[in-house]
Amino acid sequence: MAHRALDFWVGVFVLAGFSALTFLALKVGDFGSGGSAYELRAQFGNIGSLKVRAPVRAAGVTVGRVRAIDFDSTRYQATVTLDIEDAYRFPRDTSASILTAGVLGENYIGLDAGGDEALLEPGETIALTQSAVVLEQVIGRLLYDRAQSEGTP
Amino acid sequence: MRELFGGSIAAVSAFVLGAVTRIGAASLFCLRVLARSMTSFARPRLLVREVYFAGALSLVIIMVSGLFVGMVLGMQGYETLQTYGSEEKLGVLVALSLVRELGPVVAALLFASRAGSAITAEIGLMKATEQLAAMEMMAVDPVARVVAPRFWAGVVSMPLLAALFSALGIVGAYLVGVRLLGVDSGAFWSQMQAAVDFKQDILNGVLKSFMFGFGIAAVATFEGYAAPPTAEGVSRATTRTVVNSSLLVLALDLVLTGFMLQLWSE
Numbered sequence: 439m440a441h442r443a444l445d446f447w448v449g450v451f452v453l454a455g456f457s458a459l460t461f462l463a464l465k466v467g468d469f470g471s472g473g474s475a476y477e478l479r480a481q482f483g484n485i486g487s488l489k490v491r492a493p494v495r496a497a498g499v500t501v502g503r504v505r506a507i508d509f510d511s512t513r514y515q516a517t518v519t520l521d522i523e524d525a526y527r528f529p530r531d532t533s534a535s536i537l538t539a540g541v542l543g544e545n546y547i548g549l550d551a552g553g554d555e556a557l558l559e560p561g562e563t564i565a566l567t568q569s570a571v572v573l574e575q576v577i578g579r580l581l582y583d584r585a586q587s588e589g590t591p
Numbered sequence: 592m593r594e595l596f597g598g599s600i601a602a603v604s605a606f607v608l609g610a611v612t613r614i615g616a617a618s619l620f621c622l623r624v625l626a627r628s629m630t631s632f633a634r635p636r637l638l639v640r641e642v643y644f645a646g647a648l649s650l651v652i653i654m655v656s657g658l659f660v661g662m663v664l665g666m667q668g669y670e671t672l673q674t675y676g677s678e679e680k681l682g683v684l685v686a687l688s689l690v691r692e693l694g695p696v697v698a699a700l701l702f703a704s705r706a707g708s709a710i711t712a713e714i715g716l717m718k719a720t721e722q723l724a725a726m727e728m729m730a731v732d733p734v735a736r737v738v739a740p741r742f743w744a745g746v747v748s749m750p751l752l753a754a755l756f757s758a759l760g761i762v763g764a765y766l767v768g769v770r771l772l773g774v775d776s777g778a779f780w781s782q783m784q785a786a787v788d789f790k791q792d793i794l795n796g797v798l799k800s801f802m803f804g805f806g807i808a809a810v811a812t813f814e815g816y817a818a819p820p821t822a823e824g825v826s827r828a829t830t831r832t833v834v835n836s837s838l839l840v841l842a843l844d845l846v847l848t849g850f851m852l853q854l855w856s857e
Contacts, residue, residue: 444643451647455751458758459797465780466686466761467789493785500785 475502475521476560480534480547485516486570488536488545494520496549501526504547520547529554533566545570617813623734624742624812630732631739638747641740645706646748650755652705653698657756660693661685661763668764669772678774682783685764690787690796694757696844699803702745702752703836707811710741711832714815715825738816742808749804750797757796795851802847803840810836 485507494502502522510517522528531552536545549564558564631637668684714737717723723733761783768774787793811832818828 444640447647448639448643451642451650451748452751454650455646455748455755458751458754461758462690462754462761462793463789466690466758466783467787467793491788 474524476524477505478520478522478528478558478560478562478564480518480520480564480567481510481513481515482518482534482536482567482569483515484536484569484572485518486536486538486545486572488518488547488570492544492546494522494547494549496526496528496551501549518547527557530556530558530562531566532558532564533568534564535568536570538571616817617809620813620816621809624739624809627732627735628739628743630735631743637736637740638743641744642748644709645702645741645744646752649702649705649748649752652701653752653756654759656697656701657694657759658763660697660756661689661760662767664688664693664760665764665767665772669768669774678768678772679778679782681764681768681774682761682779683786685768686761686783686787687792689757689760689764690792692844692848694760695753695796695800695803696840698753698756699749699800699807699840700837702749702804703807703811703840704833706745706748707807707832707836708829710745710808710811711815711818711829712825714738714741714812715818715820715828718816718818719820719822719825721820734816738812742812745808745811746801746804749807750800753800753803754797791851798851799844799847802843806839806843807836810839 488504488507490504490507492504493500494504502520504518505521506519508517508519509515520534528549529552531554533550533552535548535550537548538545552566664685665681668681669678672678672680672684714723717733717737723737726733726736765776765779769776769779814828814832814835818824
């Protein structure tokens with residue numbers, strides 16, 4: 439009888455531990471959704487502070503994630519590899535731009551679907567891209583423009 | 592003056608020598624336990640009994656502390672995030688701090704004081720009452736029969752307890768943040784899922800707690816086995832287990848975190 443009670447509590451302990459691990463993996467870590475995705479590439483002149491695993495959104499809906507960011511040393515541009523969920527396909531003339539969530543938020547990639555009937559195949563490169571807006575450059579240009587307009591009476 | 596100076600140098604060098612010798616003895620003891628572990632795996636009953644004492648009996652304190660730590664994190668996080676109008680990030684804050692650091696470390700500290708001290712006291716008392724010597728007389732290896740099951744029970748229980756701590760902490764933060772303070776439930780979970788990475792965050796946490804379990808079990812069994820066979824010796828060994836294994840956990844955490852950030856950052 440003593441054996442049975444002991445086994446029961448060890449069983450409770452092990453079950454509780456493993457269900458906690460499953461909870462962490464599925465509910466907290468979203469392990470399941472990384473399953474089936476296809477790859478797209480895009481080249482940008484400047485990626486700002488885009489990071490690996492940043493979301494890829496179309497019309498505000500997250501449709502994938504940034505898998506890798508590399509520097510293309512022949513074209514001096516950043517090559518961004520995207521993982522897009524299999525359920526979502528985009529026309530060939532889709533454009534990708536690097537946007538910022540809120541004023542100080544993270545960078546993410548926004549996809550704007552075009553009107554082409556042909557679809558982007560897995561592994562293809564998105565031709566139309568728009569680089570990140572770097573805040574320092576915008577402010578610099580603004581100051582420069584103002585100085586010029588004030589300089590000429 | 593000169594004698595005082597010389598005396599303190601002698602004292603310091605004796606302390607350093609003693610500490611290094613002890614670390615060496617503990618490492619050798621650890622290897623000995625590993626070498627004799629096969630016999631204890633052949634008798635899983637022994638292991639189950641020790642998992643009950645080390646793990647199952649720690650369930651209540653781990654779960655209750657996890658819940659309360661999560662609730663406090665939820666309250667404090669909400670208070671700060673609210674000033675930036677981003678209280679829906681509460682889930683991210685709580686989940687990342689629990690899964691990466693607080694879960695493994697606080698659970699390990701609790702485990703060291705709850706189960707580590709019990710292991711040391713038990714082995715130390717068995718030594719003081721000459722039960723270990725009696726086993727040796729009967730050609731039963733006390734390291735294989737007494738020490739190894741307790742060691743492995745600690746190693747096995749620790750990751751499960753840390754996972755429970757983190758999970759209950761997130762539930763506690765959910766109760767306070769969503770139910771009490773009115774953070775949006777969908778944003779709480781979806782932002783958390785977007786930010787928590789399975790490999791970098793959860794798997795690293797499990798790996799960490801596994802290493803902590805290894806360290807605590809090694810310190811606790813060694814202190815018990817090396818304790819002077821007196822009432823005072825056992826009591827001092829128990830105290831040393833709690834102090835040394837807590838320090839070991841914190842030091843290991845620093846080293847492991849550094850390693851993991853280097854290894855998996857891109």
